[in-house]
Amino acid sequence: MNHFTSFEDVEHPQKLIRQVIELKNNPLFSERGKQKTVGLIFFNPSLRTRLSTQKAALNLGMDVIVLNINKDSWKVEFEDGTVMNGDTQEHIKDTVKVISSYCDILGVRSFATLKDRREDYEERVLNNFLTYSSVPVISLESATLHPLQSLTDMATIAASGITRPKVVLSWAPHPKALPQAVANSFLQWTPAIDADVVLAHPEGYELSDTFAGNISVTHNQEEAFAGADFIYAKNWSSYTSYGETPAVDGDWTITAGKMELTNRAQFMHCLPIRRNVVASDSVIDRSLVYRQAKNREFAAQAVLHNLMETL
Ligand SMILES: NCCC[C@H](NC(=O)CCC(=O)O)C(=O)O
Ligand SMILES: NC(=O)OP(=O)(O)O
DSSP states (O other): OOOBSSGGGOSOHHHHHHHHHHHTTOTTSOOTTTTOEEEEEESSOOSHHHHHHHHHHHHTTOEEEEEEHHHHSOOEEOSTTOOOOSSOOEEHHHHHHHHHHTOSEEEEEOOOOSSOHHHHHTTHHHHHHHHHOSSOEEESSOSSOOHHHHHHHHHHHHTTOOSSOEEEEEEOOOSSOOOSHHHHHHHHHGGGSOOEEEEEOOTTOOOOHHHHTTSEEESOHHHHHTTOSEEEEEOOOOTTTTTOOOOOSSOOOBOHHHHTTSSSOEEEOOSOOOBTTTBOHHHHHTSSHHHHHHHHHHHHHHHHHHHHTTO
16 A cells, blocks of 8 residues: 555555454554654644544554644645745645655645535645655545545444444535535445445435445435444535535434434444534434544554555
């Protein structure tokens, strides 16, 4: 593995998932990170990704440097060949070349802006990091994917030991327009586990065929919940009417009543979650969300450990 930005970067995803599960029992088994530095660059806020990746690095004996680039650094220019006599102060080319010279591995978070689909799906920020970094790059959630989250989620489901579980990815309400990244990435990773996957969302919230093309889709949430072993909730804005939030028929909030329709399913969410909007308190309070959050540490550790093999 040279970088970790997508499912497609991983040669042996099942092996990586097994490593995540094994690390839960023995997080301090390796000091491969001694005298190595990971840099974590955030264009957007984060709680879990920031702290779990720092903790993972510490488990491996690594040093960590963190930069909130929009708040604490110079404003970055992305256009090539532009005359920089305006608002931006440093070109991404210079930013990434310099940061990577201080690091052995570089992580970056940059969300979709939800203004221009082509621009977001081209992954301009992440690709600039891949182009100009002299060291391996980890996506800490990009415009269209969140591979550390999905690796965590696959490991969390696989560790349950349920044979061929029914896994439902359900759209749920949210007061803001959110990216498709978590949902896209979840679907991209499901081939790594043996599961029956169903995607439930209201009309108008279709995901890109690249990720949902081979997945069974329904607009009937209750039908999807029947017999489910895992309910994975996420909001996303429209892909087709890009970034918009078309009106929705019915109530898609996940309630205890809806969970009754399942095969005693476990509720999952990447967090942060808007309580009593996405899902009700009682659903969240007996869910897997904290186990998922803890597993983020082991997912990051497995990824860092594997990337250091190439150094
Ligand atoms: N990293 C996990 C999810 C991050 C982001 N959620 C958010 O921005 C939620 C913000 C809010 O609740 O206002 C998303 O959906 O991609
Ligand atoms: N799930 C997740 O990525 O959380 P943060 O946005 O807080 O990092």
